Amino acid sequence: MERIGVAMVGLGPAAQPHARSLLDLSDRAEVVWAASRTEERAAAFARDFPFPVTTDIGAAIADPRVRVVLVLTPPAAHLEVARRCLDAGRHVLVEKPLELDAARGATLVEAARRAGLCLGVMLQHRFRPASLRLRAVLESGALGAVQAASMAVPWWRPQSYYDEPGRGTLARDGGGVLLTQAIHTLDLFRSLVGIGAVTAAEARTTALHRMEAEDYVAALLRLGNGAPGVLMATTAFPPGQPERIEVIGARGSASLVGGALDLAWADGRRERVEAEGSTGSGANIMDFPHDAHRALIADFLEACRMGRPPAVSGEEALESQRWVERILARAAESG
Numbered sequence: 001m002e003r004i005g006v007a008m009v010g011l012g013p014a015a016q017p018h019a020r021s022l023l024d025l026s027d028r029a030e031v032v033w034a035a036s037r038t039e040e041r042a043a044a045f046a047r048d049f050p051f052p053v054t055t056d057i058g059a060a061i062a063d064p065r066v067r068v069v070l071v072l073t074p075p076a077a078h079l080e081v082a083r084r085c086l087d088a089g090r091h092v093l094v095e096k097p098l099e100l101d102a103a104r105g106a107t108l109v110e111a112a113r114r115a116g117l118c119l120g121v122m123l124q125h126r127f128r129p130a131s132l133r134l135r136a137v138l139e140s141g142a143l144g145a146v147q148a149a150s151m152a153v154p155w156w157r158p159q160s161y162y163d164e165p166g167r168g169t170l171a172r173d174g175g176g177v178l179l180t181q182a183i184h185t186l187d188l189f190r191s192l193v194g195i196g197a198v199t200a201a202e203a204r205t206t207a208l209h210r211m212e213a214e215d216y217v218a219a220l221l222r223l224g225n226g227a228p229g230v231l232m233a234t235t236a237f238p239p240g241q242p243e244r245i246e247v248i249g250a251r252g253s254a255s256l257v258g259g260a261l262d263l264a265w266a267d268g269r270r271e272r273v274e275a276e277g278s279t280g281s282g283a284n285i286m287d288f289p290h291d292a293h294r295a296l297i298a299d300f301l302e303a304c305r306m307g308r309p310p311a312v313s314g315e316e317a318l319e320s321q322r323w324v325e326r327i328l329a330r331a332a333e334s335g
Helices: 014-025 039-048 056-060 077-089 102-115 129-140 159-163 182-193 293-305 314-333
Strands: 003-010 027-033 068-071 091-095 117-120 147-152 195-204 216-223 228-234 243-251 252-257 260-265 269-274
Touching: 003 014, 003 056, 003 293, 014 027, 014 039, 014 293, 027 039, 027 056, 027 129, 056 077, 068 077, 068 293, 077 091, 077 102, 091 293, 102 117, 102 314, 117 293, 129 243, 129 252, 129 260, 129 269, 147 182, 147 216, 182 195, 182 228, 182 243, 182 314, 195 293, 195 314, 216 314
Parallel strands: 003 027, 003 068, 068 091, 091 117, 147 228
Antiparallel strands: 147 243, 195 216, 216 228, 243 252, 252 260, 260 269
16 A cells, blocks of 8 residues: 655644654655744654754645644644645645634635545544444444433643633634633534533633633533533533543433443343543643544554545534534523
């Protein structure tokens, strides 16, 4: 199998699991360049990974050996960098969220569609083994019709996290906990049970943080089939707990806690899928394995090779981001 040439753009902390994944996938991907705007970031990255580094982002994108670019910059730069990649004929995989807001995200999705190139988004929770098992169980109807479902993200970020320039601001991140942290769980939740409406919502910045955007959101939802749903997301839950999704079916229930799944049926049968590691729910934001990143990147590379949409496409990520905005809009109506 011919290896696909890859460039990484953006070498901050978020690049670490992508780089480890690309090392694991060296039989199908060759990292041609790892690019950063700053010499310091490039040098630090080069100490940890055996990839060529550069501060010339334009040259890295333009290199004819490159077919795929991973855009790992803050959200505010996704559209600009991705457009440069698409104009150069490169497939693009961006870090979550898709962009600062859904309007800019839609512009990016349309640019990829017009270019006839793959656009994927790093919403890797869909690829956890427990998530895949829960999807299979729900699609098979083994739990019966969904009666209700909930999702909770009780995470913790210390004030020092938000003291970093731009963190928790609309200008750089596009929002607070719902878009920056809980988007993973919201996207997975939506892909499993659907969201049809937001019936009530509240968004607040608690006394635990000084930041522009929200650090607490709660909402009542209507699921895709009309059943009730509940959402809670916060980074003000010290010291942080794993995110969870719970589903009540007519014949059983499911609890997905971090990367572990517990299934229980009314007839007494039980099944458990163990977690593959931590989830980054506490102060150490990088405390999680890269297995799901690797699986998503592998799917994206295969999609580029086969000319099919990736499992987590730009369109899929855009729909999840639109629900973030609908929830926050409903919260704004509530005052």
